[in-house]
Amino acid sequence: MSTRQSPSDVFLFHALMETTADSIYFKDRECRLLRVSLKMAQDLGFSDPAELVGKTDVDLFGETFGQETRRDDERIMETNRAIVGVIESRQLENGRTNWTLTTKLPLHDESGAVIGLVGITREINEMQQTEAALQHLATHDTLTDLPNRFLMTDRLTQLLARARRSDSAFAVLFMDIDRFKDFNDSHGHEFGDLLLRAIAQRLRESVRQSDTVARIGGDEFVVILETVRHVEDVDAVAHKILAALARPFALQRQRVKATVSIGGSFFPDNGQDGDTLVRAADYAMYLAKRDGGNRFVTCIPGMPSPGEVLHKT
DSSP: OOOOOOOOHHHHHHHHHHHOSSEEEEEETTSOEEEEOHHHHHHTTOSOGGGGTTOOHHHHHOHHHHHHHHHHHHHHHHHTOOEEEEEEEEEOTTSOEEEEEEEEEEEEOTTSOEEEEEEEEEEOHHHHHHHHHHHHHHHBOTTTOOBOHHHHHHHHHHHHHHHHHHTOOEEEEEEEETTHHHHHHHHOHHHHHHHHHHHHHHHHHHSOTTSEEEEEETTEEEEEEOSOOOHHHHHHHHHHHHHHHHSOEEETTEEEOOOEEEEEEEETTTOSSHHHHHHHHHHHHHHHHHTTSSSEEEOOSSOOOTTSOOEEO
């Protein structure tokens, strides 16, 4: 009976290093490359893996990234402990960010002494892009691409913490499109969606990049104005928004006009937490709408109630 001779370990090793889709590499105690896979060589612009022997990450990736990885490699070899599934990113010359998942293990000789390390790196750019897309969907309004209520609340919480540390003030604007139901009833919901997108764009253009414009549902928007020094500054922004939205919108070969009612609240005068500040601005907006709309109403200090007097501008 004949027996089939199994491939040698050397043959299998060479096959692995030449055909694997991952970057595999071996380093000595000085963090110099001993052997790399064909995939890794090609990704780095080399046709022959042997050209990389003796090089370090500083030679290949520059001082900053190279020294950072060298410290990690030395720690692995000194502690004799592997690192598994570390996500890393590196800026490429073309401006893209390359995301990788890396595992590194100490390399031992026959006596068990650490003589280097072996690393396996896999590109995960598609996975990172998918994750980023899913995160964006979870935190942004699908119609206008503005931050949604979840992201708005998160940013408001962070802003509250910063404002308390720096003893600074900020403002919350709550706005609602006047008679938006009439637009939907007379022109259709598709037209209403176009109007919402157009209004969202003008809101973005009316505030600073550091401010937040969010759509929290229906025709309701919230603007968070960071680092407000004077009430007059908020008045100026609110009136800038009113003026921007007063210009006619050209939608589906029609020119239409839309106005908003805006309510404003201030930290710390009108509340110490996000929910209170949003409710206060919402109530001020209700009063602006009740008085005919297309105006801005700000809260007086303290939580507003229907019987309180408000400052109208």
